[in-house]
Amino acid sequence: xxxxxxxxxxxxxxxxxxxxxxxxxxxxxxxxxxxxxxxxxxxxxxxxxxxxxxxxxxxxxxxxxxxxxxxxxxxxxxxxxxxxxxxxxxxxxxxxxxxxxxxxxxxxxxxxxxxxxxxxxxxxxxxxxxxxxxxxxxxxxxxxxxxxxxxxxxxxxxxxxxxxxxxxxxxxxxxxxxxxxxxxxxxxxxxxxxxxxxxxxxxxxxxxxxxxxxxxxxxxxxxxxxxxxxxxxxxxxxxxxxxxxxxxxxxxxxxxxxxxxx
Numbered sequence: 001x002x003x004x005x006x007x008x009x010x011x012x013x014x015x016x017x018x019x020x021x022x023x024x025x026x027x028x029x030x031x032x033x034x035x036x037x038x039x040x041x042x043x044x045x046x047x048x049x050x051x052x053x054x055x056x057x058x059x060x061x062x063x064x065x066x067x068x069x070x071x072x073x074x075x076x077x078x079x080x081x082x083x084x085x086x087x088x089x090x091x092x093x094x095x096x097x098x099x100x101x102x103x104x105x106x107x108x109x110x111x112x113x114x115x116x117x118x119x120x121x122x123x124x125x126x127x128x129x130x131x132x133x134x135x136x137x138x139x140x141x142x143x144x145x146x147x148x149x150x151x152x153x154x155x156x157x158x159x160x161x162x163x164x165x166x167x168x169x170x171x172x173x174x175x176x177x178x179x180x181x182x183x184x185x186x187x188x189x190x191x192x193x194x195x196x197x198x199x200x201x202x203x204x205x206x207x208x209x210x211x212x213x214x215x216x217x218x219x220x221x222x223x224x225x226x227x228x229x230x231x232x233x234x235x236x237x238x239x240x241x242x243x244x245x246x247x248x249x250x251x252x253x254x255x256x257x258x259x260x261x262x
Contacts, residue, residue, distance in 0.1 A: 098115045215230065
């Protein structure tokens, strides 16, 4: 079952390399600073850690808290580190950013992040998080790694079937002798409401008061993030099939009346 779902999933997700996007948009100087800062925390260089902190954070942090954070890093040197994600923004001329990294050690992995801002051109750290995991987020959130359940398989099936149903409906609009087909071409791809499912956790979120065109698919924020499957109720396609026979009868009746009149 998992292999069949994986093949179907590969047909749903198409896009450019995450590495290409990451290289083009992530500010290198700031991300390098964040990575080095976390390395210094792992090495317990607290003097450096404190000198780079924003005054508000510095006033709150104790050596004991820094020790606790540093302790979440697995022992030894990291075998591999990779930028998981970044969020850079400027609000009211105030620059801020967050950089997250995943590091592989001989035993276990670490997920760490640094939040920062700029004052007079200097980078100042405003927050730090570190935690340990047993495996890479790429593996934990991969499509094939998720535990299958009835709700997951059902929602995945609806994500696949819904666009197929819309396309088939559009084809039958073309083949059906009705007037103003262009309206039904468009309505074939209109959906109401949205259901989104986190493939890793199985969490489901719904939004009723929304109208979507097509509105189905699968995406992930990054290669480290869980996949989110989304589908909509194809209300336009359903309406076509409910009205189809009546519309055919009306069209045929109009043609017959025109022939009688002539």
